[in-house]
Amino acid sequence: MNLLGWNVLPDDCAVEFKFEDGPRWLKILALTPYFERFAYPTAVKRGLGILWSSAPSQSERETLESIGWIVQTREKTKEEKFFEGSLALLTSEPKRRQRPHIALTRWGRQRSSRNYVHKSNGTYSQFKNRTLPSGL
């Protein structure tokens, strides 16, 4: 079964879903094992699916946007990289690092991965409050 956003993804794009901006029922669906797959086409149609692409042609972009994808061609900002967990400041860390929580869904794994990064880096409170740490 082909489901948009689940197993039908455009090539050469980094895909991101903002379920946190969606309705509660969609978040619950995205966190339900197996049934999570049905949350993805809805998320795309509701404009919660973002494609980060370096250079789509105008026609490709129009096609993707007509489906519901939000197409971003700019580079991610430092803030976006920090919140998603791809950019970190080095911190002194006297604690033992803990592994991410086990999650059975894609979005659950992404959430637990971000929590793990920010807890490990000591930036969890900034992550939760959506503020940047000093130094970034």
Added chain:
Amino acid sequence: MKKHGYFSVLVGFVLIGSSVTLSTNENLDLTRSHLSQARIGEKVILGGGCMGRSDYPHISTHVSRTVNVIAETICSGRQVSVRTTLSRRGWLFFRETASVSKFGMSSVRVNAAMKCKWKTGESPIEYVVESVHRDGTGASGVTRLHRFLKC
């Protein structure tokens, strides 16, 4: 009857345990001097331009049918290191991984790569990159990203 009681308590513990974080014995090799700098039990952001980053895993344009990822640590005037693990989710919890690490001065960059496995008609495969960035004083940072690729 008593056996049933013990059994339900055991099942209860297992269920609770599965939702708790899996901790590993990943020691961070802190030196005494580093410990004296850091306040125990509290994390101190050093800043000063010392940072680590990981890119999204992507299909290589140089080596066909290969997925790769770049990670780097930057800290001006200090010894730095990066250890990057690229892993691919397999059946159930089994993963295939490729790890690379590198040390250097001021800036180090690594490229971790794996051969593609995806076949036409299959769902995209989930790749996870996790990097641990360190500097000479023992300060560290973690970066981690997921991406689905037809590779």
